[in-house]
Amino acid sequence: MKYEDYRVEDFIKDDFFVEWVNNPNSKSNEFWEKWMSSYPNQVSNILRAQQFITSIEYDDFEPLREDEYIEMFENLLKKKSSITPKHTAKKTITFRLKVAASISILFLSFLAFLWHTNQQDVLAASKQVVQFSKINPIGQKSLMTLPDGSKIKLNSGSSLTYNSDFGKKDRTVELKGEAFFDITKNPASPFIIRSGELLTKVLGTSFNIRSYDGEEKIQVLVVRGEVSVSDDLGSSFILNPKDILEYNHYDKNVQKTTCTDIKNVIGWKDGILSFSNETFNEVALKIQKWYGVDIVVEDGFNVQGEYTGEYQNMSLEKVMDGISFASAFDYKILSENKIFIYKKL
Numbered sequence: 176m177k178y179e180d181y182r183v184e185d186f187i188k189d190d191f192f193v194e195w196v197n198n199p200n201s202k203s204n205e206f207w208e209k210w211m212s213s214y215p216n217q218v219s220n221i222l223r224a225q226q227f228i229t230s231i232e233y234d235d236f237e238p239l240r241e242d243e244y245i246e247m248f249e250n251l252l253k254k255k256s257s258i259t260p261k262h263t264a265k266k267t268i269t270f271r272l273k274v275a276a277s278i279s280i281l282f283l284s285f286l287a288f289l290w291h292t293n294q295q296d297v298l299a300a301s302k303q304v305v306q307f308s309k310i311n312p313i314g315q316k317s318l319m320t321l322p323d324g325s326k327i328k329l330n331s332g333s334s335l336t337y338n339s340d341f342g343k344k345d346r347t348v349e350l351k352g353e354a355f356f357d358i359t360k361n362p363a364s365p366f367i368i369r370s371g372e373l374l375t376k377v378l379g380t381s382f383n384i385r386s387y388d389g390e391e392k393i394q395v396l397v398v399r400g401e402v403s404v405s406d407d408l409g410s411s412f413i414l415n416p417k418d419i420l421e422y423n424h425y426d427k428n429v430q431k432t433t434c435t436d437i438k439n440v441i442g443w444k445d446g447i448l449s450f451s452n453e454t455f456n457e458v459a460l461k462i463q464k465w466y467g468v469d470i471v472v473e474d475g476f477n478v479q480g481e482y483t484g485e486y487q488n489m490s491l492e493k494v495m496d497g498i499s500f501a502s503a504f505d506y507k508i509l510s511e512n513k514i515f516i517y518k519k520l
Contacts, residue, residue: 179214186224196228197309200320225305310334311352314467316443321348324359325366328444331464332387353385355444373422376403382414383441393422396440442485448494449485458482458498466491473517478502 178186186192195203211218311317311333319327319335323342329335333352341347347367358366360379368375370386371393380400386393395404397414404420405411412431414420419434434440439451448465450458455478459470468491472478480502486494495506495514506516 178210179217181217181220183220183223183227186220187227192224193228196225196307198317198319199307199322201322201324204322222305225307305339306336307339308334308336312467313464321346323361323366326357328355330354330443331467350384350386352387353383353443355381355383355441357381371422371424372407372427374405376405377401383444385440391424393424394440395420396434396437398437398441438485446488447485448487448489450482452481452483454481455479455498455502462491462494466494468512468514470514470516473515476504476516476518478504478516 178189178192181189191203195207207221211221309317309319309329311329311331313332316331317329319329321327321337321341323346325346327335330353333350333354335348335350335354337348342364345367346361346364347369350368350370356366356368356377358377358379358381362378365376365378368384370384373384373386373393373395375382375384375395377400380397380402382395382397382400382402384393384395395402395414396419397416399416402414403411404414406422406427406429408427410429412420412429414431417434417437418431419440420429420431422429436451438447439449442449443465448461450461453461462468463470482498482501484497486497491508491514495508499506499516503519504516505519506514509515
């Protein structure tokens, strides 16, 4: 792959480059950092391609256009001397060669100036801190490995954002949605997660955070190690394994309890869709987010009952068959993203 000849559109089409932007890890970061050091003239194209792929806006810059300095040299060539002496053919050729040599020196000097100026811009751009975001649409989950080796399983309809200098000064990320974190231990640099009004700080542990827009609560569950959680009012809590903290957006109330059904909370990361005494509305919300579908209920039909059970790596049809049998309703999958539920005749 001749990356030194790539244009922005070439980078965008390159699978290896796209994978690095969306799911960077220590090896790919090392490769691209060394490559950019070897080809600093390509840093601007790298940044533009990253911007397109991640849809993150940052200050852009335009390199000096070739036509701006070509016009300058054309003007030089158009100038005529006010003196027109008589010369022999040999002297005329010598004079023209001298003029050409002078112009060439000026041209090369100007190119050197442009190269130096552009190199300063490129170096400044390479040091520029940009943001990377991994965004999962509804119905899609993904596994990320951050530059420090930490692994994050990102749930459906979720996003994780971090800066390009992650791990150099600190290890801070922002979560919207749900993710399971398995953090590489580094006592000198705590791992910090911003999720809504909560700030979660760890050294090295595994835990789950759920913080979806529109949901009433933010939830933090610790599986291994110790986690510190603080809210925007200054309250702070220490969580140990099996501790679960729930923060209410509306009344700012915080509850810390012991989780009795860990699988129901974090089973999603292993492909387990589970319900524990949940209403149909709660079940429907989970199914919609899990499979990326819309559930529409027939007008005037209220689905009754509570649901308990689990489905591991099951198809949408299998899950709907089980729920419809338990609650005695029928359903139709109208399209790839819509389910119609109606009363059983």
